[in-house]
Amino acid sequence: MSSLASLVLLVTTVTGIIIPTKREYGKALSGTFIHVTAGHLDFHLDPYYVEGTDVSSFCHTKDGDTEKGVAGRFGTLGSKCDSPTALVEAAFAFMKAQAPDADFVIYTGDSTRHDRDKKFLRTKEQVIEIQKIIVNYFLKGFSTVIPIVGNNDVDKHNDIKDFDEQYLEFKSIWEPYNLNYGSEFDRAGYYTQDISSNLRTINLNTLSFSKKNKLVDECNATDSSGRHQLDWFKKSLEDVRRDGSKAYILAHIPPNSKKDKHFYRESCYSEYYSILGSYSDVILAHFSGHFNHDQLTAVLKNTEDGTYTRVAALGEEEVPMTAQELEKYKVVGVLLNAPSIIPEKNPAVRIYKYETEGTRFPVGTILDWDQYYANLEEANQSGNLKFKLEYTASKLYNVDHFDASGLQNVFEAISLNENVRTQYTNIRNVLGNEAPVEY
Ligand SMILES: *[C@@H]1O[C@H](CO)[C@@H](O)[C@H](O)[C@H]1NC(C)=O
Ligand SMILES: *[C@@H]1O[C@H](CO)[C@@H](O)[C@H](O)[C@H]1NC(C)=O
Numbered sequence: 001m002s003s004l005a006s007l008v009l010l011v012t013t014v015t016g017i018i019i020p021t022k023r024e025y026g027k028a029l030s031g032t033f034i035h036v037t038a039g040h041l042d043f044h045l046d047p048y049y050v051e052g053t054d055v056s057s058f059c060h061t062k063d064g065d066t067e068k069g070v071a072g073r074f075g076t077l078g079s080k081c082d083s084p085t086a087l088v089e090a091a092f093a094f095m096k097a098q099a100p101d102a103d104f105v106i107y108t109g110d111s112t113r114h115d116r117d118k119k120f121l122r123t124k125e126q127v128i129e130i131q132k133i134i135v136n137y138f139l140k141g142f143s144t145v146i147p148i149v150g151n152n153d154v155d156k157h158n159d160i161k162d163f164d165e166q167y168l169e170f171k172s173i174w175e176p177y178n179l180n181y182g183s184e185f186d187r188a189g190y191y192t193q194d195i196s197s198n199l200r201t202i203n204l205n206t207l208s209f210s211k212k213n214k215l216v217d218e219c220n221a222t223d224s225s226g227r228h229q230l231d232w233f234k235k236s237l238e239d240v241r242r243d244g245s246k247a248y249i250l251a252h253i254p255p256n257s258k259k260d261k262h263f264y265r266e267s268c269y270s271e272y273y274s275i276l277g278s279y280s281d282v283i284l285a286h287f288s289g290h291f292n293h294d295q296l297t298a299v300l301k302n303t304e305d306g307t308y309t310r311v312a313a314l315g316e317e318e319v320p321m322t323a324q325e326l327e328k329y330k331v332v333g334v335l336l337n338a339p340s341i342i343p344e345k346n347p348a349v350r351i352y353k354y355e356t357e358g359t360r361f362p363v364g365t366i367l368d369w370d371q372y373y374a375n376l377e378e379a380n381q382s383g384n385l386k387f388k389l390e391y392t393a394s395k396l397y398n399v400d401h402f403d404a405s406g407l408q409n410v411f412e413a414i415s416l417n418e419n420v421r422t423q424y425t426n427i428r429n430v431l432g433n434e435a436p437v438e439y
Pocket of ligand 1: 070071072073075076077376377378380381
């Protein structure tokens with residue numbers, strides 16, 4: 001039995017009528033924030049992308065090989081080309097128009113183009129330059145932007161170790177954001193940031209955990225980069241708990257997997273979930289990018305032995321559990337992976353609504369999100385790129401807030417309701433117009 005279908009057994013009552021409350025927020029916070037990211041992407045801006053060049057040249061030149069297609073104005077779907085300036089500008093214009101009052105933007109990394117074109121390798125200067133261009137776009141539209149390091153933001157794709165001078169470079173490029181970078185940032189690229197007196201973001205550097213980073217070791221190795229960061233992560237969560245605050249976790253690479261292979265090193269992966277579970281009383285949600293899918297994942301608690309594991313809604317069924325086993329598990333944590341700008345799939349931007357009053361739910365509780373996407377095919381043809389609403393989470397899932405109990409209901413909806421399951425499968429891949437979302 002699939003883990004997802006089995007999860008239904010856990011649930012005895014079907015809740016979930018949408019409560020269409022008109023939300024009134026405090027003056028200080030508007031109650032919306034934006035999440036931009038990409039999977040193997042995020043922005044992945046490539047200022048050297050030229051419309052009309054050949055896809056086989058990674059959209060840099062006309063090399064006479066048109067078999068793989070021709071570079072479109074706003075990007076070329078499903079190709080190995082990165083995001084042209086036109087797409088990145090359209091995305092920023094959209095965000096400014098759609099959420100001008102957003103309290104903050106979480107930007108889960110990967111500003112720069114890939115280093116795929118052997119005839120036009122990325123230089124260290126370009127990596128820095130592109131990072132600066134993205135900062136300038138953000139500064140023109142938003143006052144609070146919280147960035148983290150992506151695996152393509154470092155000079156040598158995926159590889160970085162503690163005490164690398166690039167952390168000081170990031171700090172200097174991101175200086176205009178005016179955030180709370182501490183000594184850990186200088187050493188290894190992670191930091192915390194207060195949003196309000198009772199809400200904080202913990203901004204990780206997931207490169208310390210990544211299997212692809214050749215310069216780091218397992219998290220159970222003494223003195224490893226991952227070891228230091230997980231210790232800091234726990235301490236930061238202790239601080240949140242002590243202060244009576246709540247936390248959002250920002251991660252570039254999600255603790256998920258592709259074809260059963262975890263993105264994180266094994267000991268990092270298991271301890272990571274154990275931390276997410278142990279501090280589920282203070283963690284409101286975990287946000288990530290990197291993997292391009294619109295993916296829901298739950299932290300599960302084994303109620304018999306108190307250990308933690310996880311289940312991803314469809315797509316990854318790497319926790320095959322029997323019905324009996326499933327009776328033991330309870331959703332305690334919420335992981336939201338948003339799709340990205342890079343046109344591997346249709347480009348996407350997400351706008352969250354969160355609790356600011358703290359009357360019904362703790363401040364910071366995710367109440368809803370609107371997922372927007374652009375249809376590249378149409379944009380290339382018309383010469384005009386428009387972001388459209390793909391779906392509104394509360395309507396799609398019939399859930400009015402997205403804490404652990406809300407996510408339990410979402411998993412239930414995906415399991416029980418074939419229509420919701422089909423919709424989720426489509427939006428997981430940001431199919432957009434090919435399969436319009438119907439509620
Ligand atoms: C983008 O533009 C090119 C050229 O106009 C076109 O051939 C292609 O089909 C368009 N669509 C996508 C999704 O790349
Ligand atoms: C550390 O974790 C790895 C991966 O799970 C494992 O193979 C190794 O035996 C562990 N080492 C120690 C010292 O526990």
